Amino acid sequence: MNTYIGHDARNGAAQLKASKVSDLSVRNDIQGLRAIAVLAVILFHANKDWLPGGFIGVDIFLVISGFLITSIILRQQEGNRFNFVDFYLSRFRRIAPAYLVLLAVVAAVMAVFLVPDDFRFFKKSLNSALYFSSNNHFADFGDYFAPSAHELPLLHTWSLAVEMQFYLLLPLVLLMPRRLNRFLLPGIALALTAYVGYQLNDNANRQAVYFSLLARIPEFLVGATLALWKPAGFSSPRLVPALALAGLLLVLTSVSLIDESRGFPGWIALLPCLGAVMMMAARRGPVTVLLSAAPMVWIGGLSYSLYLWHWPVLAAIRYYTGQYELTPEHLALFAVLTLLLSYLSYRWIEQPFRSAPNRHTAWLRIAAILALAAPLIALSSELNRGLVESLPVEQTQYAVDAEICHGKLVGDCIHGDRDGKQPLLVLGDSHAAQLNLFFDAVGKTDKLAARIISGSSCVTIPGFDVERLPDWAQAACRAQIQAAAPYLEQAPKIVIAAMWQYQTQSTAFLQAFEKFLQGADARGQKVLVMAQLPMFDSNMQRMTRFDQLGLPVSRKMNDQWQAANQLVAQIVAKHPSASFLDLSADPLFEEAPYADGTLIYYDNHHLNEIGARRYAEIAAPYFTDF
Secondary structure (H helix, E strand, C coil), X not given: CCCCCCHHHCCCHHHHHCCCCCCCCCCHHHHHHHHHHHHHHHHHHHCCCCCCCCCHHHHHHHHHHHHHHHHHHHHHHHCCCCCHHHHHHHHHHHHHHHHHHHHHHHHHHHHHHCCHHHHHHHHHHHHHHHCCCHHHHHHCCCCCCCCCHHHCCCHHHHHHHHHHHHHHHHHHHCCCCHHHHHHHHHHHHHHHHHHHHHHCCCHHHHHHHHCCXXXXXXXXXXXXXXXXXXXXXXXXCCHHHHHHHHHHHHHHHHHHHCCCCCCCCCHXXXXXXXXXXXXXXXXXXXXXXXXXXXXXXXXXXXXXXXHHHHHHHHHHHHHHHCCCCCCHHHHHHHHXXXXXXXXXHHHHHHHHHHCCCCHHHHHHHHHHHHHHHHHHHHCHHHHHHHCCCCCCHHHCCCCCHHHCCECCCCCCCEEECCCCCCCEEEEECHHHHCCHHHHHHHHHHHCCEEEXXXXXXXXXXXXXXXXXXXXXXXXXXXXXXXXXXXXHCCCCEEEEECCHHHHCCCHHHHHHHHHHHHHHHHHCCEEEEECCCCCECCCHHHXXXXXXXXXXXXXXXXXXXXXXXXXXXXXXXXXXXXXEECCCCCHHHCCCCEECCEECECCCCCECHHHHHHHHHHHHHHHHHC
């Protein structure tokens, strides 16, 4: 998160020795506050259990930015020196160079690392990041087969996009009289906070709200209000230190106790924002001395680069290992790479642009960076496709998405032998969706048809606890459950398939599943529940690419899927109408994720098209009996 302005960002020896924290040209205390903010963010991103509210560091950055940028504009207006063009150009010169280098380097590295499907997701985020719109991109982002959020290298750029968008608006607002703005800006902040709080009441809106500019404007305006009211007016020797201490306690309490489960930003975001304002307003006392300590000032000076680089490094390590939690070795690698890349960015990009003797020199340097960055970004797709041989298409999907009723309806959703008897009804999540080609093959053998209606992470049965799904999956889940409902009463036989390792973690789901089986018993319907197949800790397409790149890989079996199968089998055994089909011990899976030297897995827990057809060969006799 960038929150620097010209003279406030100096980090030379003179600044480190400065003791006059009340001097307008030196705010070491703000540098220290930046250090708290960036360290909180990094700790949270490294492991969210370490500091549950560490993401609030971003909000503190926004408050600082609102205060400093408003201060700049007001001083320039007082001296009749403010110019819109110069302001926007100065913001671009400050943020863009290091940002463009980051995008170029990350594009080149991810072109090597990512499998083609994942790189397509990355390229969309890169395109939005280039014109500072990634907050809008991630607000609407959601795909079951996209990399996990902690593997998205440019996810953190959303906050920079919000900041640049706010910079477009702030000078226009500050054209109004200062006396009016002193009351208008906090009024706007409160009104928008109330609106955001209302929007957060709907769980389906939470992702969009979190990334929206409207939700973050109050945080900027809290800082801007402080600038309008001139904090230098605080002088009480007792009040000021107490104010700073109370502010520090608010910030520390917020980053420790507020977590992702709460509606955020909303009203609760005002607590750390007010804490940051109280510390900046005090400007003296023990807390200010602590914030102005040399190590804090040094980290604060590096905070923009630290913010830029820490997340892509984390995302790359997690993508390679397939794990969220890092081992001590990977944590050490993360720390070293982040610090090294951040220092290089600060030393060779940030500082030279900040110290450019004139505008002409600055723009020449930006042109040089563009000349280097543009080819890396433009050619990254070609590099990704051409670096290693691509897998055959049947090994990179379990079916053609546009042809199956997964998260949507496509035709009548029937697969297999259309001339067969009344179709089976197949319900479930993506583990049911991977059976589309399976039932095409089984249908030809057993002369049966199957209507398959599935949803991402969603077992399409009545009563499924939709609310625990990601925002983007909820509407489709509800629609697919509704679409399947008319067939439930008339289907003589039903097949249920799911990722039991995930679904059985929900008590509400287990209750809905039990109730569904009880209803089938009452109606005399036969239900075949299919076991989850062997699951791994690593994505097989990624492992294949890493193999081709000569990188060491390890394929480890997940240790949870078998216990989940046993739990589901116990539930099924209590119902006379239901049976449990577990073929996970078949010789087909002895050498999984391969069979006879051929990759049969799409990722770590889905079969690919080849695997689905091979699975159908061994399952066909069981469906004859069913």
